[in-house]
Every structure is written in structure tokens, then in C-alpha cells.
Amino acid sequence: MDQRTEYLLDWYDRNARKMPWRGEKDPYRIWVSEAMLQQTRVETVMGYYDRFLQSFPTLQSLALAEEKDVLKQWEGLGYYSRARNLQAGARQVIQDFGGTLPVDPAELRKIHGIGPYTAGAIASIAFGVPVAAVDGNVIRVISRLYAIEENPEKTEIRDRVQKLAEKLVPTERPGDHNQAMMDLGATVCVPGTPDCEVCPLLGLCQAEKRGIAAELPRLSKAKPPREIRYDLLILRSGSQVLMRKRTEKMLQGLWCFPMMEDWKNETEITGEIWTKWGFSCAKMICHGEAKHVFTHQTWRMMIYETEIAGDCETPKGYRFVSVGDFEALAMPTAMKKARALVLDRFSTMKT
Numbered sequence: 216m217d218q219r220t221e222y223l224l225d226w227y228d229r230n231a232r233k234m235p236w237r238g239e240k241d242p243y244r245i246w247v248s249e250a251m252l253q254q255t256r257v258e259t260v261m262g263y264y265d266r267f268l269q270s271f272p273t274l275q276s277l278a279l280a281e282e283k284d285v286l287k288q289w290e291g292l293g294y295y296s297r298a299r300n301l302q303a304g305a306r307q308v309i310q311d312f313g314g315t316l317p318v319d320p321a322e323l324r325k326i327h328g329i330g331p332y333t334a335g336a337i338a339s340i341a342f343g344v345p346v347a348a349v350d351g352n353v354i355r356v357i358s359r360l361y362a363i364e365e366n367p368e369k370t371e372i373r374d375r376v377q378k379l380a381e382k383l384v385p386t387e388r389p390g391d392h393n394q395a396m397m398d399l400g401a402t403v404c405v406p407g408t409p410d411c412e413v414c415p416l417l418g419l420c421q422a423e424k425r426g427i428a429a430e431l432p433r434l435s436k437a438k439p440p441r442e443i444r445y446d447l448l449i450l451r452s453g454s455q456v457l458m459r460k461r462t463e464k465m466l467q468g469l470w471c472f473p474m475m476e477d478w479k480n481e482t483e484i485t486g487e488i489w490t491k492w493g494f495s496c497a498k499m500i501c502h503g504e505a506k507h508v509f510t511h512q513t514w515r516m517m518i519y520e521t522e523i524a525g526d527c528e529t530p531k532g533y534r535f536v537s538v539g540d541f542e543a544l545a546m547p548t549a550m551k552k553a554r555a556l557v558l559d560r561f562s563t564m565k566t
């Protein structure tokens with residue numbers, strides 16, 4: 216066994232992070248945890264993992280569920296395509312693999328939503344296949360360990376990182392090794408300044424020896440998210456509120472309040488509501504701004520509330536939702552402030 220691997224496993228035995236999915240051998244449950252952990256903090260996922268698995272305890276139950284129920288369980292976790300991919304993948308496993316996740320990482324990668332990293336994680340942790348699982352944390356550790364100064368976003372450098380990561384994977388305990396790499400990257404070999412003093416690889420790490428650890432990996436600078444301004448409309452009709460199910464790729468299938476791009480004044484908004492949907496509005500209440508930062512976009516939403524009149528025919532793609540149904544809708548976190556305002560309004564109506 217490579218000395219680095221040996222030291223790392225020894226460190227892992229003493230320092231492994233405690234997480235509900237640790238020690239898990241069921242490939243479906245590992246798959247769920249890995250899907251949830253993509254771009255999401257461990258602490259956030261902890262609040263979702265058990266609840267999701269209580270609702271969908273098996274791959275079969277997830278495959279048979281209605282998408283709206285899956286999205287509801289994912290509500291607030293973000294990157295909702297992961298939930299849809301997970302369900303599409305579960306359905307594919309039933310259709311193409313007899314309901315059982317395959318052992319071979321190459322077969323796993325044929326499943327919808329399973330990329331090289333997730334395939335490596337499932338194969339090594341659930342089935343003990345000696346294959347690497349290389350995510351952003353592991354790229355950082357490998358880049359530093361071998362002092363790779365080129366940008367790992369370049370294909371040839373990424374391939375080199377992958378090969379070096381594969382070389383470290385032991386035939387015994389490959390799953391623990393991969394999890395040790397992830398933990399090291401998340402807690403010690405962190406972005407910015409790594410905590411080399413407590414690192415089990417200190418003395419074997421080339422970047423640390425050369426004093427360049429904090430500079431690696433040399434990634435290209437991320438573009439700041441594009442800012443988009445919206446007027447977000449709480450349009451009430453009696454005890455109902457108008458909602459729209461998104462069809463766009465981003466947040467697809469989730470329910471949002473009607474939104475109009477750009478900030479306008481109340482007269483302009485009222486006019487646009489009339490032109491677009493034929494609703495006349497009572498005086499508007501402005502509840503101020505809500506802001507939500509996505510990876511590539513920042514939404515700055517000015518929230519307006521009004522009672523609408525007219526024949527109130529439901530526009531295509533929209534739904535008037537009553538008090539009872541409102542809470543059951545899967546909504547993105549971006550709608551949190553408006554949602555709370557409506558729940559508050561509804562609770563006043565009940566009393």
C-alpha cells in the first residue's frame with residue numbers, strides 16, 4: 216500500500232466525520248447521499264437525508280413516486296435537477312438493470328445522473344471496487360500533494376489528477392480511502408490556506424514542501440452571478456393565490472409566484488397585469504426586496520401584493536391555489552419571503 220494511503224487511512228480511522236450515511240453499504244442510500252452532497256454543505260444535507268429516505272426508502276419507491284412529491288422532499292436543498300435525475304435514474308435502473316444498481320463503475324455511469332465521481336463513490340463504498348471518486352475536494356488534495364501547478368480544469372490536467380488519484384486507491388478499504396480523501400479536503404486541506412500542521416500527509420506533500428500549497432489548485436476565476444431584477448407578484452383572489460409551475464430548465468417543476476422581469480412602478484405593474492391576464496388590481500402593497508443568489512444568477516425580487524378582480528380566468532401554466540393546497544407545493548428557497556407572507560395572510564384569514 217502507498218505510504219500516503221496508509222497514513223490517510225490511519226488518520227481517517229481517528230478523524231472520520233460522523234454523518235448519517237457513514238458506514239452505509241446500501242448502494243441506493245449512498246447514491247442519495249452523494250446526489251444531495253453535490254455542491255451542498257454536509258450540515259445542510261443532514262437535515263434532508265433521513266427524511267428523504269423515510270419517504271422513499273427503496274429505489275423502487277422513488278421510481279414509483281410522483282415527481283411533485285420528490286421535489287417537495289427536496290424543497291430548499293437547491294439544484295433541483297439532482298432530484299429529477301435521481302428519480303429518472305431510479306426508473307432506468309428498474310428498466311435496464313432489473314432494479315439493482317450494477318457493481319461495475321462503467322455500468323453505473325450509464326445511469327441517468329451518475330457521473331464519474333458518483334459512480335466511483337457508489338462502486339467503492341457499496342461494493343468495495345478499487346476505483347477513485349474524484350470531486351473538487353480530491354482535485355485540490357491531489358493538486359497539492361503532487362504540486363500540480365497547471366489548471367485542473369484543463370482536460371489533460373484533469374486526466375492526470377484522475378490517474379494519480381486512482382494510483383492511491385488501495386484494494387482493501389477503497390471506500391474508506393475515498394471518504395478519507397473527501398474528509399481531508401473538507402476539513403484540513405481546505406481551499407485557501409490548508410491546515411498542514413495537522414495533516415497526515417505532511418512530509419509527503421510536494422506543494423507544502425515548496426511553500427505553494429495555498430496557491431493550488433490554480434483554477435480560473437469564477438464569473439460573478441448575473442443580477443436579474445424581478446417584480447414578484449402575490450396576486451390574491453379571495454382565499455386563493457396565483458402560482459406558476461416553472462417549465463424552464465432552472466427550477467423546473469417547482470412552484471413560483473408570477474414574476475415580471477425588471478423593476479417597475481406600481482402603475483406600470485398594474486397595467487401589465489391587466490394587459491397580460493385581464494385582472495384589475497386593488498391598491499398594491501410593496502413588501503420590499505427579497506434576494507436569492509444562485510450559482511450563475513442573483514435574483515433581486517421586489518415583492519408586491521394585491522387583490523385581483525375581474526373574471527380571474529386562470530392563465531395557462533398557472534394555478535389559483537387555495538389555503539389548504541398552498542403549503543403542499545414544492546417551492547424553491549428563492550420564494551421563502553413571499554411564501555411566508557402568504558402563509559401569514561392565510562392564517563389571518565382563518566382567524
Ligand code: SF4
Binds near residue numbers: 405420421428
Ligand atoms: S500537507 Fe497541506 S497542502 Fe499537503 S495535503 Fe496536507 S493539508 Fe494539503
